[in-house]
Amino acid sequence: MYLSIDQVFTEPILRDFERQSGVKVRAVFDTEETKSTGVLNRIIAEARSPQADVFWSGDPVRPQLLVKRGLVRAYVSPEAAAIPPGFKAADGAWTGGAARARLLLVNKTRVKPDDMPRSVRDLADPKWKGQTAIANPLFGTTTMHVAALADAWGDDALKAFLTQLKANGCRIASSNGEVKRLVASGEVAFGLADSDDAAEALHDGAPIEVVFPDKDEMGTLLMPTAVVPLAGPHAEEMRRLVDYLLSVPAEQKLVDVAAHLPLRADVKPAPGGKRASDIKTMQVDYSRIADTMERLQPWLREWAGL
Amino acid sequence: MAPGMGWAVALRRREEALLLVAAGVVLAALAFLPLVFLGGELAKGEALRQAVRALSAPRTWGLFLSSVGIASAVTILSLGIGLPLGVLLGRSDVPLRRVALWLHAFPLFVPPFLLALGWFHLLGGGGLARSELGIRVLFSAPGAILVLALALTPIVTSLVAVGLQAVDPSLEEAALLVAGPRRAAARILLPLVRPAIALAALVVFSLAFSELGVPMFLRVAVYPGMVFSRLGGVDYAPGEAFALALPLFVVAVGLLAFERRAAGRRSFAVLGLRSREVPDLRLGRWRPAATVFAAAAALLPFAPISALALRAAGGHGFVELPQWIGSSAWNSLFDALVAGTFVLALAVVIGHAAARRRRGGAGLDALAVLAFVMPASVLGVGLIATWNRPSLQAVYGTSAIIALAFAARYGAVGLRTAAVSFSQGSEHYEEAAAIGGARFLRRLGRILVPIHARGLAAAWLLAVVFCLRDLETAVLLYPAGQEPLTVRIFTLEANGPEAVVAALSCVQVAMIAIVLALGSAVLFRRKR
Numbered sequence: 001m002y003l004s005i006d007q008v009f010t011e012p013i014l015r016d017f018e019r020q021s022g023v024k025v026r027a028v029f030d031t032e033e034t035k036s037t038g039v040l041n042r043i044i045a046e047a048r049s050p051q052a053d054v055f056w057s058g059d060p061v062r063p064q065l066l067v068k069r070g071l072v073r074a075y076v077s078p079e080a081a082a083i084p085p086g087f088k089a090a091d092g093a094w095t096g097g098a099a100r101a102r103l104l105l106v107n108k109t110r111v112k113p114d115d116m117p118r119s120v121r122d123l124a125d126p127k128w129k130g131q132t133a134i135a136n137p138l139f140g141t142t143t144m145h146v147a148a149l150a151d152a153w154g155d156d157a158l159k160a161f162l163t164q165l166k167a168n169g170c171r172i173a174s175s176n177g178e179v180k181r182l183v184a185s186g187e188v189a190f191g192l193a194d195s196d197d198a199a200e201a202l203h204d205g206a207p208i209e210v211v212f213p214d215k216d217e218m219g220t221l222l223m224p225t226a227v228v229p230l231a232g233p234h235a236e237e238m239r240r241l242v243d244y245l246l247s248v249p250a251e252q253k254l255v256d257v258a259a260h261l262p263l264r265a266d267v268k269p270a271p272g273g274k275r276a277s278d279i280k281t282m283q284v285d286y287s288r289i290a291d292t293m294e295r296l297q298p299w300l301r302e303w304a305g306l
Numbered sequence: 307m308a309p310g311m312g313w314a315v316a317l318r319r320r321e322e323a324l325l326l327v328a329a330g331v332v333l334a335a336l337a338f339l340p341l342v343f344l345g346g347e348l349a350k351g352e353a354l355r356q357a358v359r360a361l362s363a364p365r366t367w368g369l370f371l372s373s374v375g376i377a378s379a380v381t382i383l384s385l386g387i388g389l390p391l392g393v394l395l396g397r398s399d400v401p402l403r404r405v406a407l408w409l410h411a412f413p414l415f416v417p418p419f420l421l422a423l424g425w426f427h428l429l430g431g432g433g434l435a436r437s438e439l440g441i442r443v444l445f446s447a448p449g450a451i452l453v454l455a456l457a458l459t460p461i462v463t464s465l466v467a468v469g470l471q472a473v474d475p476s477l478e479e480a481a482l483l484v485a486g487p488r489r490a491a492a493r494i495l496l497p498l499v500r501p502a503i504a505l506a507a508l509v510v511f512s513l514a515f516s517e518l519g520v521p522m523f524l525r526v527a528v529y530p531g532m533v534f535s536r537l538g539g540v541d542y543a544p545g546e547a548f549a550l551a552l553p554l555f556v557v558a559v560g561l562l563a564f565e566r567r568a569a570g571r572r573s574f575a576v577l578g579l580r581s582r583e584v585p586d587l588r589l590g591r592w593r594p595a596a597t598v599f600a601a602a603a604a605l606l607p608f609a610p611i612s613a614l615a616l617r618a619a620g621g622h623g624f625v626e627l628p629q630w631i632g633s634s635a636w637n638s639l640f641d642a643l644v645a646g647t648f649v650l651a652l653a654v655v656i657g658h659a660a661a662r663r664r665r666g667g668a669g670l671d672a673l674a675v676l677a678f679v680m681p682a683s684v685l686g687v688g689l690i691a692t693w694n695r696p697s698l699q700a701v702y703g704t705s706a707i708i709a710l711a712f713a714a715r716y717g718a719v720g721l722r723t724a725a726v727s728f729s730q731g732s733e734h735y736e737e738a739a740a741i742g743g744a745r746f747l748r749r750l751g752r753i754l755v756p757i758h759a760r761g762l763a764a765a766w767l768l769a770v771v772f773c774l775r776d777l778e779t780a781v782l783l784y785p786a787g788q789e790p791l792t793v794r795i796f797t798l799e800a801n802g803p804e805a806v807v808a809a810l811s812c813v814q815v816a817m818i819a820i821v822l823a824l825g826s827a828v829l830f831r832r833k834r
Contacts, residue, residue, distance in 0.1 A: 001786065007794075008802040026787030029797040041542045042782065045690045051703065051786065138535055174522050177799070185430065187441060204804075297541040305369065305527040306535040 001241065002039040002052040004030040005225055006196065009258035010056065016253070017244045023237050028052070040065065043230065047071055053232030054241050060087070060226040061144045063094045064290035075229040075239055079246035082264045084277075087224045095242075096224030098251045098260035098267070099276050102145050103198050103220070104211040105183040106190040111209075117190055119214045120149070123170055124161055130169035133183065133191035135176045137162070138297075138304050141194055141223060142176070146300070147293040148221050148284050155296070162303055172304065184208060194223075199259030199270075212279055219280040224263055225254070322664070322746035329655040330670050336714035337677035340688025347545030347691075357549030366532065370553055373529035376451055377515035383455035384510045387603065388462025389503065393491045394600050396467030399586040401597060406604040407467055413607035414460040415818045417775045417792050419519035420811045421457050423799070424610020426523075427617050427808070434613060450526045454514050456607055461513075462506040463603075469502030470495055487587050495587075504568035505722070508561050512679045515557065518778060529554070530681045537683045544687050551684045558679040562672050611815055614808045621805020627813070630798065630806050631791075635817060638774055638790040641705050642821075645712035646770030649720035652713065653765050657724030658754065662733065671725070674718035685715060686782030707783050708790070712773040720769035727761020728754070760829055767825035774818050791817070 003010055007029040014025045030038045040062045043052055047069065057063050066072050067089075076092035087096030104117050110131070111117075117125075123132045135142040150158040166172075171188060173179045179191040180198070184206035192213075201208045212220045227245045229238055244250055251267045254260050261276045262269055269275050348354045360366055394400050395407040413421060429440035443449050477498065481490040496503070521528040533554075536547035589596050618624055656674070659667030677685060689711050693702045701707055735757065739749045755762060777792040784793055795810045 006802075007797045024787075026785070028784070028786045029789070031781060031793075031796045031799075038781075041537060042690070044542050045544070045687055046694050049694050049696045049699070049702075051694070172525060174525060178523075181430070187430075294541050301532075301535055302365065304535075305365065306532045 001025055001054045001056065002028045002030075002043060003056045004039055004058045004062070005056055005254075006258070009196065009254060012257065013245070013250050013253050016249065017241060021240055021244070023240060025241065043071060044069060050231045050233070052230050053234045053238035054245070055228040055230055056245060057094075057226040057228055058100070059141060059144050059223040060094055060096055060286045061147070061223075061290045061293060063226050063228040064287050065294075066228060066230070067093050068290075071231060073229050073231040073235070073238070075242055077227075077239070077243050077246050079243055082248075082266065083246070084263060087263055092229070094226040094228045095246055096226055096263055097246060098254040098258075098262055099222045099224040100141070100258075100260055101195045101212060101220050101222055101279065102141065103193060103195055104190050104213050105180060105193050105198050105201060106209040106211055107183050107186050107188070108207045108209050110186055110189040116209065116211060117213070118211065119217065120145075120192060121161065122190075123192060124164040124168050126168060128168070128189060131189040132165075132168070133171040133173050133179045133188045134165070135173050135179055135193070136304060137300050138306065140176060142192070143293055143300075144223065144289060145192070145221055147289045147296060148282060150292050150296060151284065151288060152218050152282065158296075159299065159303075162300075166303070180206075196258045196260065214282075215280045219282040221284070222261070222276055222279070222281040224276075225260070322659075325655050325746065326659050326664060326666055326670075329652050330666060333652060333656065333670055333673060333714075333717060335692075336689075336710055337673055337685075337717065340685060340692045340714070341548070341680075343691035344544055344548040344684065344688040347548060350545060353543065353545030356543065357546045360546055361549055361552075366550070369527060369532055370529045372447075372527070373515060374557070376447060376454075376521075376526070376528065377511050379451045380454045380458060380514035381507055381511045383451065384459040384462050385503070385507060387455070388459045388506065389466055389496065391459070391600065391603050392463045392466025392499075393470065393495060393587070394589075394596050395463060396470035397491075397495065397587045398487070398589050398596060399593065400589070400600045403600065406600050407464065409604040410600075410607065411460040411464050412819065412822070413457055413611070414464075415771045415775055415822060416457075416611070416815055417519070417777050418454065418457045418517060419523055419777065420614070420795070420814065421607070421610045422453050422520045422523045423807075423811065424612075424614045425453055427613040428610055434616070445524050447526050450521050450524045450528075453520055453524065454517060457520075458510045458513055459603075460607075461509050462503070465502040465506040465509075466496075466499055469499035482587075487589055488592070491587065500568060504565045507568075508565045508675075511561060512558070512675070516554070516679055516681055518681065518683070530683075533681050534683045537687055544691070547684055547687065551681060554679060554681065555676060558676045559672070561679070562675055611812075614811045614815075618805050618809035618812050621803065621808070623803065623805030623807075623809030624812075626803065626806050627809045630794075630802070631810060631813065632794065634789055634791040634794040635813060637705065637784075637788050638792065638814075638817065639821075641708045641712065641780070641790055642770045642773035644705070645709040645716070645773045646720070646766050648709055648713045649717050649769040650724075650762060650766040652717055653720035653724035653769075654750065654755070654762065657721045657765070658728050658750075660721065661725040661728035671718075671721060674721050677714050678716070678718040680715075682715060682776075682778035683782060686711065686779060689714070689783060702785075704785055705788055707785065708780055708788075711779050711783050712769075712776060715776070715779050716769050716772040719772050720765040723765035723768050724758075724762055727758045727765070730761075731757055763825070763829055767822070767829070770825075771818060771821060774821065 014027060018025055028039055043055060043066060072093045074092040077095060080088055080095045083096055106116060122128065123134060137143050137146045146158060171182060173182060176193040176197050179193045180201050182188045183191045184201045198208065198210045214220060227242050229242050232238060248264065248266055251262060251264055255262050255267055255270050259270050259273055261274055263276050348357055395403045425444055428435055429444050477494060481494040516530055518530045518534055522531060533547050533550045536543045536550060656670045660671040693707055735753050736749055739753055777796055780790050781793050784790065791814050795807060795814060799807050
């Protein structure tokens, strides 16, 4: 099994599955800097002789790249019935699970309550020059976020925003985890990261305020996790694992330990947390975002100086 | 003579050449074939056109020159610190110089990104010595240069220090009759260890130029990052990555040419592995200042390691360690021991050929150095293309692939060390045995290996330690569920508890320290 969800959150769930099923799970986890694209590209590189039976992705966009290359072995799990439409593929190519939201992490010691940013556009506001951070959009969930913004605003507006972001001295961190560190330590006033990064910072007692951006306009980007069945060598074990990862106990655990937002109605949100249905979310087509993501890559590389 | 006997005799006569061919084929299969497969990706679709476009873009060469600049600065800084320190710790009367050399050299065997993480815990937000200036410097090109130079200076210091052990003391004594210690060191000793300095510069530049983890962590754009972006980004383009790696090969060839030119015919005769009593260079009134310099150089690299230990202890990281470490430490050790042994087998044959200037020896040495300089991500993807086949699952699906990848990447480390050892031994023993009718395998088993046992053990130890500290090769290839400790640290570094990550880093450091201590103990015992 290959995963692009943090090892710290998923390893306990895999151990539970092993205890219940007696099936041993051998996992390859992604590193933060190459989150999602690391193991994703390993799956592509191994296409000649597939090694992985399941890809548990941190988002449903990158799996579209596997679908395009014919590396997915579609399977409609009985558990998928409880997942709302829009968060799963009808043919079973991928099925969504507990979701992360893209949030603004704000350092309360540096930003007054009246000055709280409200939109991702505030990252490029000259008022915050040199005081903001995002992860490198070539890797990780930020890739998907900028692609979603391009779909919402148009390519030109997105490019203008990113150019302004750079001119505004926004720090380009190597990962969302580093954005969290920068905000938590007060090196920047606020930054864009994922809800699990926010939960981790709050758990560590960092002086963080969490802002769901753009809730009055286009909405906050939500990224469900995605369980993707692959054409690996263990078809039967793959189905059992997919069923378990989409089950209530697995989603509940991901919600509890990683502060994800539950998609299933029968899973409770984390204490003080929200359901996906409680927030105004961006309306996105994950398949279209995948196309946009590929289209934007050359420009993003140039923007990032790579 | 029976017809079959003729072949047997011919084979025996060509034993050395055949063994070298076999070792060369293995090395080529590990280090060269993956590049051939990767190069084949250029023929697919638009890959060639995109590669040409990437290579003709001004920003490609801007980043390339910037990386050359960073690696040059690291090399100059390392030489600036390492040369005087090598003289002080290698030949002077500075107190406790052997202990200081060990302490100073130790961080070399720690993955550089752990040192960067340690510096972050020291200077970054919440760090013990946090300051705005410190943070600004750390997360910048000068910061990356400083972190890398501190990590790599021990290469210069160690090679110069042990190289000085091989210098004929009578030359130094003659110089001291007419000049002071400073002049004797600058005019006599350092020129005599020119091959060691050239090799050190080659290794430091290569490692600094191909380093990805530290610049990525410190948000500094470097050329290997551009290569990696073709393999780690959304639009996976291995052919383009291969094309972008081509300038790195040119740099590698240039470095080798520089080293050969600088070292001349003594290219491999750099390390004083033989025991020899030499008098200390007396520093006189400079001794106190030199002692402070040596102490600072020995202790400074421990600042980031200490910061990691304090972070781990402060957050109960050591208490939680058992539930996070899994079998990763054992995986690291197993992979490194197997790979180190494999490297040694190749190094005995190829290192001997390189040291004795046999035909093909220099070419295979160059191939090993090329694999050492190549970005790990390029080598890794090439190895996947080569070895991931249904019929090769016994290799690709197991930790054997890690051992092969390590052997490809770190073969140069063992090979160079073995070559150094062979080049310092007299060829006369071999010639006498050959005249007496001993075949190459017999000469190898009865003469070469016993005489050079210490040097070969050092080659094995160095290869093992380099494999233990590896992250970038293993992270691309490790079999599911069998990640080494460095990979586990890196995957947990994202959202894992900081104290646990720091504790795991301490385990990594301790594991390398124990292996080095045990290895050194064995080497020392053999010496007696």
